[in-house]
Each structure stands twice: as C-alpha cells, then as structure tokens.
Amino acid sequence: MWEIIKTATPQIIAAGIRYTIPLTLLSFAGGIFLGVITALIKLVVPSGNPVKKGLIRILQGIAYFYVWLFRSTPLLVQLFIIFFGLPNLGIKLPAFTAAVITFSLNTGAYSSETIRAALLSVPSDQWDAAYSLGMTETSVLWRIIFPQAVRIALPPLSNEFIGLVKDTSLASSITIVEMFTVAQQIEAKNYEPLVMYMLVAALYAVLCSVLSLLQGWLERRTSRYAQEGDEAVD
Amino acid sequence: MKRLIKLEHVNKAYRQHQALDDVSVSFDDGQTTVIVGPSGSGKSTLLRTINLLTQPDSGTLSIDDLAVDFAKPISSAQKIAMRKKTGMVFQNWNLFPNLTVRGNIMEGPTVVLKQSKTEAAAHADELLKSVDLLETADRYPNQLSGGQQQRISICRALAMQPECLLLDEPTSALDPEMETQVLRVLLELAKQKQAMVVVTHNMVFARAVAERIVFVENGRIRYDGSSDGFFNATDERIRHFLAGISLSEGSSMA
Numbered sequence: 452m453w454e455i456i457k458t459a460t461p462q463i464i465a466a467g468i469r470y471t472i473p474l475t476l477l478s479f480a481g482g483i484f485l486g487v488i489t490a491l492i493k494l495v496v497p498s499g500n501p502v503k504k505g506l507i508r509i510l511q512g513i514a515y516f517y518v519w520l521f522r523s524t525p526l527l528v529q530l531f532i533i534f535f536g537l538p539n540l541g542i543k544l545p546a547f548t549a550a551v552i553t554f555s556l557n558t559g560a561y562s563s564e565t566i567r568a569a570l571l572s573v574p575s576d577q578w579d580a581a582y583s584l585g586m587t588e589t590s591v592l593w594r595i596i597f598p599q600a601v602r603i604a605l606p607p608l609s610n611e612f613i614g615l616v617k618d619t620s621l622a623s624s625i626t627i628v629e630m631f632t633v634a635q636q637i638e639a640k641n642y643e644p645l646v647m648y649m650l651v652a653a654l655y656a657v658l659c660s661v662l663s664l665l666q667g668w669l670e671r672r673t674s675r676y677a678q679e680g681d682e683a684v685d
Numbered sequence: 686m687k688r689l690i691k692l693e694h695v696n697k698a699y700r701q702h703q704a705l706d707d708v709s710v711s712f713d714d715g716q717t718t719v720i721v722g723p724s725g726s727g728k729s730t731l732l733r734t735i736n737l738l739t740q741p742d743s744g745t746l747s748i749d750d751l752a753v754d755f756a757k758p759i760s761s762a763q764k765i766a767m768r769k770k771t772g773m774v775f776q777n778w779n780l781f782p783n784l785t786v787r788g789n790i791m792e793g794p795t796v797v798l799k800q801s802k803t804e805a806a807a808h809a810d811e812l813l814k815s816v817d818l819l820e821t822a823d824r825y826p827n828q829l830s831g832g833q834q835q836r837i838s839i840c841r842a843l844a845m846q847p848e849c850l851l852l853d854e855p856t857s858a859l860d861p862e863m864e865t866q867v868l869r870v871l872l873e874l875a876k877q878k879q880a881m882v883v884v885t886h887n888m889v890f891a892r893a894v895a896e897r898i899v900f901v902e903n904g905r906i907r908y909d910g911s912s913d914g915f916f917n918a919t920d921e922r923i924r925h926f927l928a929g930i931s932l933s934e935g936s937s938m939a
Contacts, residue, residue: 576775577781585768595783
C-alpha cells in the first residue's frame with residue numbers, strides 16, 4: 452500500500468499544481484469580480500434622468516436573473532451546458548476555459564450576496580461622515596466602505612473559496628486532468644479504490660487546511676484596527 | 686457681521702410628520718449659534734440640511750457665494766462644493782475605524798482638497814496637538830474613549846478649513862468628564878471666532894458657548910435671539926421647555 456501511495460502522491464500533486472490550483476485561483480478571482488459588480492448593481496438606487504434610471508433597472512433585472520439562475524441549477528449541469536452544450540450554438544471552448552467560466556459565474560452568483568450583505572452592514576453613519584467631508588460616492592465606496600466590508604465578508608468568502616477547491620473536482624467530468632481525474636486513472640490500473648480515493652481526499656484536505664491558515668492570517672490583517680479595545684467604547 | 690449661511694422657506698416632511706415647516710434662518714460668520722428644542726423638533730434635520738445630508742422638499746440654501754434650490758435636482762458637484770464650506774461633527778463621532786487617527790484627519794484634505802500627504806499630516810498633527818491628543822495619532826479610533834474620539838472628529842472637520850462647523854449633539858453620547866473636554870475645545874474655537882452651529886440638549890453647554898440661541902419646536906423656529914434673552918424668557922413654551930430640561934438634567938440623555 453505504501454508503494455501505491457508513494458508513486459501516486461507526486462502524480463496527484465502535479466495535477467493539483469497544473470490544474471486544481473490555477474483553476475481555483477482564476478475562478479475565484481473571476482467570481483469575486485462578478486460578485487462585486489453584481490452586488491453594486493443590486494445596491495444602486497435608480498435615480499437621475501429617465502434613460503439612466505431605465506438602464507439601471509435593466510441592469511438590476513439582469514443581475515437578479517443571473518444570481519437566480521446560477522443558484523437554482525446544479526454546478527455539474529452548468530459545467531455540462533457550457534462545455535458540451537454551447538458547441539451546438541457554435542461556441543466551442545477549451546475544457547479549461549469552459550471550467551473557469553462556469554466556476555467564475557457560479558462563485559460570482561453566491562459571493563455577490565455575501566458582498567452585498569457586507570456592504571450593507573457598514574453603518575450608514577460612515578457614508579454620512581465621508582460625504583460631509585465632500586468626498587464623491589466612488590471615493591467613499593472604495594476608501595471607506597469597502598475596507599470595512601472586506602473584514603466582514605472575509606469569513607463567508609473563505610468558505611466559498613474552500614468550497615470551490617473541492618468543486619473543481621467536477622472538472623474531471625469535462626476531460627480536465629485535475630487531482631481527482633489522476634486518482635481515477637491510477638485506480639483504474641491498480642484496482643485500489645479505497646486507497647486511491649482516501650489519498651486524494653487527504654490531499655484535498657491538506658490543500659484546504661493551508662487555505663484555512665491563510666484565511667486566519669488575512670482575517671488578522673484586515674481587522675487589525677478592530678482587535679484591541681473593541682469593547683472599550685461604551 | 687458677514688452673513689454666511691442662509692436657509693429660506695425650507696420644508697421637509699417624513700410621511701405624516703413635518704420635520705421642517707417653512708423654516709427661514711441664517712447664521713453669521715464668527716458667531717456661535719446653539720439650536721435647542723425637544724426631541725423630534727427638527728433641529729438635527731435643520732443641521733443636516735445645511736450639509737446636504739438630508740434633502741428638504743422645498744426651499745433654498747445659500748452658503749457664502751453658493752446657492753441651491755431644493756425643489757430642483759442638485760448635482761453631486763454642487764453638493765461637494767457646498768459641503769466643502771462646512772465641517773460636520775456627529776453625535777457618535779463616526780470616525781473611520783479602518784484608518785488611524787491621523788489617517789482620519791488626513792482623509793478629507795488628501796482626497797478632496799488634493800493636499801500632499803506631508804502637508805496634510807503636518808496639519809493633522811498640529812490639530813491633534815491643539816486638542817492634546819498628538820500621542821494618539823498612530824492608533825485606531827476603537828482604542829480610544831468617546832471623549833477622545835469626539836475631539837478627533839472635531840479635528841477631522843477642522844482639517845478641511847470650513848467656513849462653519851456644524852455640530853450635531855456633540856456631547857450627548859459622552860459622560861460628564863468627557864463632555865467637559867469637548868466643551869473646552871469648542872470654547873477655544875469660539876474664542877478664535879470660528880463660526881459654529883451646535884445642536885444640543887445640554888443647557889449648561891448651551892449657556893457656556895452660545896452667543897445666540899435658536900429654539901425649534903414642531904419644525905418651526907419659536908425663538909431666535911440672544912442667549913440671555915432665551916434663558917430669561919417669559920414665553921410660556923420656553924419656560925416649560927427649560928423646566929423640563931432642568932428636571933432631567935444629570936440623567937443620561939444619550
């Protein structure tokens with residue numbers, strides 16, 4: 452058994468470095484980007500001239516539809532539609548690209564709600580104080596509200612990130628040779644399903660544990676300002 | 686004395702409640718005016734109107750050489766230009782928790798006035814020194830007491846070099862000792878002829894800083910005149926108000 456583990460482990464780790472990790476990082480970056488944009492669109496209060504108002508309403512309609520669609524359908528089905536289905540419409544994507552797009556869209560839909568909640572949880576007093584200095588809406592958002600929202604959003608977003616690491620194993624079903632695919636391939640030769648799947652599970656666990664440590668570090672970094680004496684103010 | 690801020694025929698309704706009912710009032714340069722009145726009388730709405738944090742339904746506002754008509758849409762550029770003329774201090778100070786004390790004071794000057802970091806930091810330290818809080822410059826607001834935070838928020842407002850300082854219940858959330866610290870800062874500013882409009886419940890405080898008192902009730906101005914005239918008024922409503930305040934004096938009003 453040790454012999455199997457010794458030969459299989461490097462191969463699975465290599466697949467992790469080549470596919471699982473890049474797939475996770477790219478998809479998460481894309482997902483956060485989509486999530487921030489979607490959250491902001493949902494939070495804007497339609498105002499201004501009728502054309503601008505109408506445009507905002509249409510964008511909000513799209514945002515709500517997008518979040519609804521990706522939260523109401525299984526990730527595996529989304530992956531199949533984008534990789535196997537879209538070629539029928541003439542859109543043929545490489546497997547890796549299809550996976551990044553699907554995982555980004557899926558993560559974006561979930562994280563948009565986390566980000567929206569975090570932005571809303573920053574007290575409106577902070578907006579008042581920044582506005583009273585004469586800051587523009589954009590400055591207030593990026594310089595005052597976002598840094599405070601990040602601290603609130605970090606734990607739930609880390610949850611989504613760790614979830615995504617494991618979800619990338621679904622990419623094995625669209626021909627991507629990531630960690631789980633390699634485990635399957637080796638198992639097909641040595642007929643040791645218990646050992647092989649336990650091994651790959653352990654390697655996912657190691658990867659996620661490293662990320663949890665990273666989360667702890669990031670949390671401490673982003674909440675430096677709130678650590679000491681949080682209770683001191685009456 | 687130069688007329689600095691002028692509100693004319695300002696109306697603001699929240700559903701059924703008329704927060705401001707045809708209010709016309711003006712504030713002069715170099716003068717400290719205290720706005721008093723019962724809870725819900727519209728005094729905070731009045732102050733927030735001057736800073737355009739609340740937009741009334743109708744009326745006009747002019748500050749210095751700028752003017753807006755509330756019945757018409759106000760562009761963000763207009764709002765920013767007017768807000769630069771005043772500095773706001775809030776009841777719960779509303780410091781930015783993600784920035785250090787110095788960062789809080791530098792934020793407006795660097796982002797809005799485009800001052801260099803060095804210049805803004807030097808000015809921030811100068812202001813902090815004037816309120817005896819220079820040693821807190823590199824700390825975060827949450828590590829400080831309410832009285833300290835409120836003095837820092839006054840520095841943050843002053844860093845923009847406003848024509849007029851607007852203070853919304855600046856001592857209501859503070860215990861008496863901290864209140865005295867803040868009061869001392871405001872008295873010093875009054876001595877330097879910094880124009881101020883202060884909304885407060887605290888009559889001891891009002892007596893100490895006010896050159897002029899505006900009494901607001903049910904969204905209308907009931908008295909506008911000297912501080913002595915207010916505290917010695919024979920008007921029944923004012924006497925009633927002052928009697929009610931003195932009964933609750935000492936109890937927590939935050």
